Amino acid sequence: xxxxxxxxxxxxxxxxxxxxxxxxxxxxxxxxxxxxxxxxxxxxxxxxxxxxxxxxxxxxxxxxxxxxxxxxxxxxxxxxxxxxxxxxxxxxxxxxxxxxxxxxxxxxxxxxxxxxxxxxxxxxxxxxxxxxxxxxxxxxxxxxxxxxxxxxxxxxxxxxxxxxxxxxxxxxxxxxxxxxxxxxxxxxxxxxxxxxxxxxxxxxxxxxxxxxxxxxxxxxxxxxxxxxxxxxxxxxxxxxxxxxxxxxxxxxxxxxxxxxxxxxxxxxxxxxxxxxxxxxxxxxxxxxxxxxxxxxxxxxxxxxxxxxxxxxxxxxxxxxxxxxxxxxxxxxxxxxxxxxxxxxxxxxxxxxxxxxxxxxxxxxxxxxxxxxxxxxxxxxxxx
Amino acid sequence: xxxxxxxxxxxxxxxxxxxxxxxxxxxxxxxxxxxxxxxxxxxxxxxxxxxxxxxxxxxxxxxxxxxxxxxxxxxxxxxxxxxxxxxxxxxxxxxxxxxxxxxxxxxxxxxxxxxxxxxxxxxxxxxxxxxxxxxxxxxxxxxxxxxxxxxxxxxxxxxxxxxxxxxxxxxxxxxxxxxxxxxxxxxxxxxxxxxxxxxxxxxxxxxxxxxxxxxxxxxxxxxxxxxxxxxxxxxxxxxxxxxxxxxxxxxxxxxxxxxxxxxxxxx
Numbered sequence: 001x002x003x004x005x006x007x008x009x010x011x012x013x014x015x016x017x018x019x020x021x022x023x024x025x026x027x028x029x030x031x032x033x034x035x036x037x038x039x040x041x042x043x044x045x046x047x048x049x050x051x052x053x054x055x056x057x058x059x060x061x062x063x064x065x066x067x068x069x070x071x072x073x074x075x076x077x078x079x080x081x082x083x084x085x086x087x088x089x090x091x092x093x094x095x096x097x098x099x100x101x102x103x104x105x106x107x108x109x110x111x112x113x114x115x116x117x118x119x120x121x122x123x124x125x126x127x128x129x130x131x132x133x134x135x136x137x138x139x140x141x142x143x144x145x146x147x148x149x150x151x152x153x154x155x156x157x158x159x160x161x162x163x164x165x166x167x168x169x170x171x172x173x174x175x176x177x178x179x180x181x182x183x184x185x186x187x188x189x190x191x192x193x194x195x196x197x198x199x200x201x202x203x204x205x206x207x208x209x210x211x212x213x214x215x216x217x218x219x220x221x222x223x224x225x226x227x228x229x230x231x232x233x234x235x236x237x238x239x240x241x242x243x244x245x246x247x248x249x250x251x252x253x254x255x256x257x258x259x260x261x262x263x264x265x266x267x268x269x270x271x272x273x274x275x276x277x278x279x280x281x282x283x284x285x286x287x288x289x290x291x292x293x294x295x296x297x298x299x300x301x302x303x304x305x306x307x308x309x310x311x312x313x314x315x316x317x318x319x320x321x322x323x324x325x326x327x328x329x330x331x332x333x334x335x336x337x338x339x340x341x342x343x344x345x346x347x348x349x350x351x352x353x354x355x356x357x358x359x360x361x362x363x364x365x366x367x368x369x370x371x372x373x374x375x376x377x378x379x380x381x382x383x
Numbered sequence: 384x385x386x387x388x389x390x391x392x393x394x395x396x397x398x399x400x401x402x403x404x405x406x407x408x409x410x411x412x413x414x415x416x417x418x419x420x421x422x423x424x425x426x427x428x429x430x431x432x433x434x435x436x437x438x439x440x441x442x443x444x445x446x447x448x449x450x451x452x453x454x455x456x457x458x459x460x461x462x463x464x465x466x467x468x469x470x471x472x473x474x475x476x477x478x479x480x481x482x483x484x485x486x487x488x489x490x491x492x493x494x495x496x497x498x499x500x501x502x503x504x505x506x507x508x509x510x511x512x513x514x515x516x517x518x519x520x521x522x523x524x525x526x527x528x529x530x531x532x533x534x535x536x537x538x539x540x541x542x543x544x545x546x547x548x549x550x551x552x553x554x555x556x557x558x559x560x561x562x563x564x565x566x567x568x569x570x571x572x573x574x575x576x577x578x579x580x581x582x583x584x585x586x587x588x589x590x591x592x593x594x595x596x597x598x599x600x601x602x603x604x605x606x607x608x609x610x611x612x613x614x615x616x617x618x619x620x621x622x623x624x625x626x627x628x629x630x631x632x633x634x635x636x637x638x639x640x641x642x643x644x645x646x647x648x649x650x
Contacts, residue, residue: 043560043587068608070565087560097556268604272573272597273548277555288544290532293416295539304556309548310598324599359551359563359573360608 007220009213014221015202017193019080022200023054024216025163025191029124032212034161037093038126039086044072046086048093051126058083065172065241065352068361081127081195084171085351089280090132093123094139094156101152101287101300111298120155128164130182131174131349133189135280136162141343142283152302161208164189168232172241173352175365179246181349183236194229201225242352244365245372250337252372257329260379261370266325268360273306275354275362276331281347284312307331332364390439390538393425395459397445397452398479398507402524403470404428404444410527420538436462440537443516446472446479446507453504453513460514467533468510471523471626475595478523480507480629484637508629518543521576523593523626529578546577547598550590554581562589569609569622574600574632595627602636616644 009015017025026036038051041058051057062083064071075082103114128136136157143153167174167183176182185192190209194201201221204210276282286305291298305312308327313320321327339347348364355363394404408429410417424434441463447456460466468474476483482490483506491498510516520533529545536543546552550572554561562568562584570589572581576597583590596602606619614622619640623633 044565045560047558047560068564070561087565088558092558097558268601270549270573270601270604271599272551274551274555274561274573277552290544291535291539291541293413293420293531293535293538295535304552306548306552309546309552311546311548322599324601357561357564359561359570360604 009204009210011204011206011210013204013210014226015204015213015218016221016225017200017202017216017218019195019199020054021216021218022080025212026051026054026126028212028215029161034122034124036124036126037090039081039083041072045070046072046083048086048088048090048125048127054080057081057127062169063171065174065356066361067173067355067363068358070356077197079168079195081165081167081193082169084167084169084174085129085132085353087278087353087357089278089351089353090125090128090136091139091280091283093121093125094136094160095143095153095283095285095304097304099152099302101302104298104300106296120152120159122159122161123156124161124163126163126165128162128185128189129167129176129351130164130185131176131179131351132280133162133164133186134179134181134349135351137186137188138281138343138345138347138349139283141345142281145343161212162189162191162205164192164205166192166194166229166233167236168195170236170239170241171352171356173355173363174240174350175242175244175352176350177237177240178242178244178365179346179348179350183233194232196225196228196232199225201229242350242355242363242365244350244368246346249368250340252375253333253337253368256371256375256377257333258378259371259374260377261367261374262325262329263379264370265328265362265367266323268362269324269328270360271308271324271327272359273308274357274359276306276308277304278353278357279335280349280351280353281335282306286311307334332367335364336368389420389422391424391434391437392421393436393438393441393459393463394423394428395425395441395443395445395455396427397443397456397473397510398448399445399470399472399477401428401444403473403522404442406469406525406527406530407442410531413531417534421534438463440465440467440534443468443473443510444470446475446477447504447510447513448479448507449503451502456510456513465517465537466510466514467518467520468516469520469522469525469530471521471593471595472507472509474509474511474519474521474630475627475633476507476509476629478626478628481624482507483629484624484641506629520545521594522578526578526580528580548577549573549597550575550577550579550581550584550594553577553579554584557581557585559584562587567612569614571605571622574602574605591625592623592633593626595630596632600632602632603639606636606640616640616647620644 060078104111143150164185190206192203284305287302310319335347563570568589571592572590575592576594623637
């Protein structure tokens with residue numbers, strides 16, 4: 001036993017950790033100066049917020065999700081991570097919803113620019129799902145992939161410690177299995193946990209992850225543990241609440257830009273922007289300047305924006321995408337088609353948030369299915 | 384360079400509760416700064432000292448409800464370089480516009496002992512029904528933040544940065560859990576103009592639409608969703624008929640569900 005405890009975790013290894021030891025992991029991260037963010041119950045949902053103790057986790061809780069519907073429910077066991085994703089995503093910590101870029105103070109004929117001085121937070125994310133790792137990888141490409149790197153995102157992203165927890169339940173609106181984004185975690189996390197009834201299997205992803213695990217007594221995972229992990233992931237993949245046929249999806253959407261379904265969904269769409277706010281990859285923001293009454297100080301703030309607002313496409317005197325149809329079509333085709341052209345990936349990771357949190361239950365998998373069923377129909381040609 | 388003349392600010396009241404102009408007095412930390420930048424020329428709630436017009440900026444509270452008020456608002460328009468209506472009464476007719484759906488003389492006979500003394504218009508309407516309005520500041524009451532933004536924009540000669548998208552965007556930026564999806568609480572947030580910072584949902588209540596319709600509202604879709612999730616037509620009428628009952632999108636929704644309620648009753 002002594003030899004096991006002195007073994008040093010290294011990337012690629014899998015360890016078996018007693019559930020209660022997760023507290024030691026939190027403590028180790030706290031000692032290293034990380035603020036641990038993870039799932040906890042607030043306002044009737046499982047949200048992401050600061051965690052102090054293991055008991056902050058929604059132990060023994062799960063969620064029921066359908067289009068436009070979310071409810072918490074007790075589980076019959078005391079699983080730590082027996083739920084699907086909720087209304088929050090990690091986006092809000094890496095790409096803050098409201099961020100003060102700086103202040104300007106009038107200085108004679110010119111002005112003095114005062115950048116923010118607070119150091120960026122050092123977060124450890126606990127409970128990152130496979131779809132969410134994919135979403136973070138997508139945001140990485142958006143904010144850091146080209147010649148213009150976003151400093152706000154980069155400062156947060158480079159400091160973050162990622163602890164993935166692979167899903168052992170699928171939500172009612174989940175379809176990561178269709179998108180190839182889960183439930184198995186892709187590489188990228190420092191640690192990947194899978195919850196078994198009596199323990200976590202911890203896969204070491206990085207040297208940083210190995211270093212944190214080094215102080216926590218645990219044993220190497222057995223073949224049976226690894227098989228149990230695989231079995232759970234297969235079970236989760238089979239239980240997806242939604243499916244999306246992605247065959248030739250960009251081309252399908254591009255050749256159906258005048259499909260009557262867009263008009264039909266526009267009758268239901270509220271253009272409220274909720275889908276874009278909850279989406280873990282929707283990254284759009286607006287930058288606003290506000291001056292004070294005396295005109296001596298100004299603030300520059302950036303805020304999450306949405307392609308569902310008219311101001312979003314306000315150009316040369318008027319908004320380009322005026323109708324709900326134009327805005328919904330833009331959002332869906334960007335997610336599933338033109339994102340490929342722009343960033344080389346899908347913009348959708350199949351997390352199902354836009355389905356659950358649409359106040360009137362618009363389901364993009366249904367919309368795509370309807371278009372596929374009547375591929376080639378042109379608005380105005382039928383009837 | 385000579386210091387420019389301080390712009391003259393006037394605050395006017397029509398049929399209203401005074402809550403919106405009170406928002407100006409509530410700007411306690413900024414009030415001195417504001418007094419340094421503008422000449423408060425007419426603001427009876429704060430001072431009976433009155434400076435004659437013309438005015439650079441008129442803030443107009445309240446709906447136009449009587450024949451005299453029609454004349455007054457026209458005169459104020461003539462005297463004002465910029466005219467901004469503030470609050471649900473001035474921008475949509477207010478809660479008192481509920482009377483617009485019935486015969487006002489019926490109310491007069493019911494309420495007043497001598498109705499012949501009362502001179503009133505058939506309808507309670509926003510100022511924009513009678514005069515051109517430069518900007519409408521929404522809310523019941525208006526928010527302090529948007530009011531200060533409006534005044535800063537005016538003083539600095541720029542367009543006010545006051546978004547007219549849904550409350551949901553403000554709600555989600557705050558990380559509030561949706562009361563409709565997670566609790567089944569009817570909420571007008573998706574069809575309502577932002578500006579309050581999602582005040583009610585932050586306290587686990589549904590939005591009741593006090594900022595009026597957002598830029599491209601779809602109350603039919605929201606109403607139909609609520610209808611299929613257990614809300615009755617009369618309740619939907621009450622949902623849409625509050626402080627912004629006569630704002631076009633809410634007015635149409637209220638009328639549609641009122642018709643449906645009548646049909647239900649007739650059955």
